[in-house]
Amino acid sequence: MTSRAHSSTRRGSPSASSRPRRAGWRTAATSDRHELYEASVQSPESEVDFIDQAFRRWRGRTARSFREDFAGTMYLSTTWIRRRADHTAIAVDLDPSVQAWGMRRHVESLTDAQRARLDVRLADVRTVRCPKVDCIGAFNFSFYLFHARKDLVAYFRTVRRGLKRDGLFILDAYGGSDALVEQEEVRDLDGFTYVWETERYDPITGRIRMAIHFRFPDRTERRRAFVYDWRLWTLPELKECLQDAGFREVEICWEGSLPDGSGNGIFRPARRGEACLGWIAYLVAVP
Numbered sequence: 001m002t003s004r005a006h007s008s009t010r011r012g013s014p015s016a017s018s019r020p021r022r023a024g025w026r027t028a029a030t031s032d033r034h035e036l037y038e039a040s041v042q043s044p045e046s047e048v049d050f051i052d053q054a055f056r057r058w059r060g061r062t063a064r065s066f067r068e069d070f071a072g073t074m075y076l077s078t079t080w081i082r083r084r085a086d087h088t089a090i091a092v093d094l095d096p097s098v099q100a101w102g103m104r105r106h107v108e109s110l111t112d113a114q115r116a117r118l119d120v121r122l123a124d125v126r127t128v129r130c131p132k133v134d135c136i137g138a139f140n141f142s143f144y145l146f147h148a149r150k151d152l153v154a155y156f157r158t159v160r161r162g163l164k165r166d167g168l169f170i171l172d173a174y175g176g177s178d179a180l181v182e183q184e185e186v187r188d189l190d191g192f193t194y195v196w197e198t199e200r201y202d203p204i205t206g207r208i209r210m211a212i213h214f215r216f217p218d219r220t221e222r223r224r225a226f227v228y229d230w231r232l233w234t235l236p237e238l239k240e241c242l243q244d245a246g247f248r249e250v251e252i253c254w255e256g257s258l259p260d261g262s263g264n265g266i267f268r269p270a271r272r273g274e275a276c277l278g279w280i281a282y283l284v285a286v287p
Ligand SMILES: C[S@@+](CC[C@H](N)C(=O)[O-])C[C@H]1O[C@@H](n2cnc3c(N)ncnc32)[C@H](O)[C@@H]1O
Pocket: 041, 042, 069, 070, 071, 072, 073, 092, 093, 094, 095, 098, 123, 124, 125, 126, 139, 140, 141, 142, 145
């Protein structure tokens, strides 16, 4: 059994190891929780690379139009916009405060031409009405907030209706035996420590309460900076829900391993996984 933690990929940041460490420069009082979140768990360049690869594999072309569901600070949507001059994005989130933060952080620095290609929607992903796109992405397990199968399938149906005929829906999932244990996963990043805690897991309902804490070298802490009340969906359940929502095929992309057993950040289509302690996978759903 390999011991692959979330830290190998996006619930950990590939950028962390490449950044100069300036331990001590952050404190709870001076840090911004959205900035810390992005530095800890988002890697939008890798996500855009993955979308490119999946699109080439399934459609023999690159995607142009992208809709980011649960877009949060729009880090991924704005990375998509910057990647190619013909890229367009629709960023959907229902929290005005996170969107306002993202506007200041990522949107204001776009050129006018880039800004014109971004459509920011303050809306619920279940009811948003947008032009159909090549690709819809839902990342960092955001759809785990749907606890009931019928609600998850209803969301997936909405996604399918939002895709062009030759589009793709790309989402991610996590799991592994560690995910079922009430414990903390701790990683030292750039001047702060990221803590991903399973506060509560109920095996009867599958309900899981996750919290992100940030700790600082001066011993201050941002406790429960983000808290999630999720259902811990399994890959076969997600696959079946996507099929019930009308997706013709669902491809699971599993991460390769480094010699020490940790993830290498390269996700390839797979029919069998490994019983890792912690894993992240991508799903590519084909309408
Ligand atoms: C876990 S964050 C994901 C942020 C980012 N996309 C990422 O990959 O890390 C979940 C986001 O989903 C938003 N959200 C929750 N329910 C939503 C809904 N029904 N419709 C739209 N956005 C929703 C929240 O406001 C929050 O910004």
